[in-house]
Amino acid sequence: MYRRDMLANLRGALHVATAGNYFLGVKLVRGAYMEKERRARSGAHGYADPIHPTKAATDNDFNEALSFLRR
Numbered sequence: 001m002y003r004r005d006m007l008a009n010l011r012g013a014l015h016v017a018t019a020g021n022y023f024l025g026v027k028l029v030r031g032a033y034m035e036k037e038r039r040a041r042s043g044a045h046g047y048a049d050p051i052h053p054t055k056a057a058t059d060n061d062f063n064e065a066l067s068f069l070r071r
Contacts, residue, residue, distance in 0.1 A: 001062040002031035003050045010065055026069065030062045 001007065010026065017024035038051040052058045 001029065001065055002052055002058045004052055004061075005050065007061045007065055007068075011068065014069075028062070028065055028069065030058055 013026075014024050038049055042049045052061065
């Protein structure tokens with residue numbers, strides 16, 4: 001859940017699974033928190049930083065994903 005797009009990805013995957021009438025297997029992990037590496041890599045390759053700006057933001061998406069999956 002350290003990437004900014006993972007919560008939307010999770011919601012989309014569950015929607016597709018539900019529409020396709022199959023169960024979705026998910027292993028929910030917080031993931032790594034990278035500070036210097038993320039800026040250097042995204043800057044060098046010319047794309048927006050995909051990593052949450054803080055650990056608190058990562059934790060927030062993890063908790064939101066957990067709540068979403070419990071529904």
